[in-house]
Amino acid sequence: HAFLPPSSAASLRCKLTPARPLRLPLLACRPAMSPVKAEDLVPHPCREQFAELDYCITSPPPWITTVVVAFQHYLVMLGTTVIIATILVPIMGGGHEEKAVVIQTILFLAGINTLLQVHFGTRLPAVMGGSFTYIYAAVAIIISPRYILFIGAPFERFVYTMRSLQGALIIAGVFQAVIGFFGIWRVFIRFLSPLAAVPFVTLSALGLFYFAFPGVAKCIEIGLPTLVLLLIFSEYASHYFARGSFVFGRCAVLVTVIIVWIFAEILTAAGAYDERNPVTQFSCRTDRSGLIHAAPWVRFPYPFQWGYPIFCAQDCFAMMAASFASLIESTGTLIAVSRYAGATFVPPSVFARGIGWQVLE
Template structure:
């Protein structure tokens, strides 16, 4: 969780005019809310072993605002409204209706691009400090994919603890290079990426601090900000859906029933409201890294996720401890993403086994949704890099952000294309139902059709008996 958390704060806080102290507070707040929201999702939401954390999708909407404290108050109000929007979609069953028409064919780009669309956070980040990033990537592959299979007695260390062992080894190596002065004469960008003492977080972070509601002041509700954040919430909702489907595959659960999806999205809306109240700069979404880690460690346990959530809360309350961990060079996290995101993307490809790939229709829907799902967001990113604003550049800031946010998200573009094409193109043909994998998925459309649903997704304390619709 630290990688995503630090990257979001590193991108947004300086743009908004904040310094090291504000950055440390934001990181603490995101970690604290990530722990709380993870407990809520695992206990009352989908009940999958899914970690909830900050989402990159909200960055574009947040960057559109100005000045730190004023922006924080505006973001608080916008996130609260976006959370209400998502809670309504979830708890009122709107998302359940959408999921009922989702086939395995449409789910492939939906799930795959939720991770594959983040490719620009992976190896490009490794290359910013190749002498740290590349060893991390190589060691993680050796430990997780080779050593864990060759050494039976070391399967626990090399398999389940591969990420921890890799990070510790390379982090010590980075400390040695920093202490030896290897980066003293390098340019500022390289020093920021490689040095372990350049983040300024340890000095700025308080020893003990409890994130509390409205810590930046009372929220400001601005219509255009709220609409912009609702667009980010919609894109995040689609990405979370793809990630949760991937988590269910690696956790050994059945395909998530539509009612459980709606419940999880509803609780994610509650989480975003909490994010807005405490001022986290970003809304909550299911963690793609978590999905990759499930595949790497083969540990799909709710108890493990709950304990990890408590660790996040601990490191957020005792700021110096969290700041020490957050000072890990970002190329180390980028190297981890290369493996974790790859596993998560592969989960979507698993659904191809239920589809008929010999038909022209299946190839067309898969090809165009995957290709344009990567190509259109890349155009929006390059346009923004070159001109300083997105392709949608009108007098309405809300309209600009809505369009630019939605079409900058690979998963959102791919999901919209795949879903619409799958539900319209030659839909009346008799063989289409079989070719799109509908016959396999149909048994999971209702919570009651599969006896394992109760085992995987039942609410605690017998609540499923009192809330059967959930």
């Protein structure tokens, strides 16, 4: 009776009751049955779609819309990935080529992690990427005094530091997989509500203002128009001026990137930064990043591409602490994804399984 509506359950009990020697007709005890709906037989039906959302897990968009919006999401992920490489690689002693290789590696692993998550993990429509909670632990490892011996050899320092980061990340990934696959996180997640997960996600993102906004201020004539245009297109144009527009409603980031890039290319070609200092030229010119020239056309990252990992106790414990913060961050994000996607009820065991598949994060 757990999968039947009350009226059907009452009717079933009535039909199974032995007939008594009453003068009333047998059909008199059978209440009027309403037709059983398909969603009533499902133990966890899909939730209702939010009114502000156009698509959810039960109403996927057309293929053309999917490709355009997916490319826009890739640009957003590319920006966050570039931020991670821009913060870590120069401190490690790497140049443009090393930064390009790190960006390619992060994007490649993010794609593999996304496929594992949507097929074997929680199966929610979530795109996996590098977590910002590991940046602080990685910076603490990079600025360790034991790397002072590589002052005159920046490339050797980059390789040695990358090997140490690999060893710490391997231990942190194993720690996260054990917590997820062995059901340990399933016990803790019963006491984790969305209200408790929001501060962790918010604080980890707010910490990036220390790194991101100084980068915007280095080229105010490009950064400020980007923020203003993105705010106008996403918040005002899609709700007031062009309500329901595909361009401003779903592709505000893509349109902003195209307009600002054309504007920056015009300023670069016109010689607006020819007499500026090198820092401003590196931040404002479209031909000074060095990533396009340093990146190979086709490259497949492989395990231990910088050498065998180095395992250091203090590095591993620092990454494990960051991994625990990433557990709460990822769980809060998955809760938000399941709610906004209108998915079925996600039990704690599924969240734990999804956390276990994040070993490549």
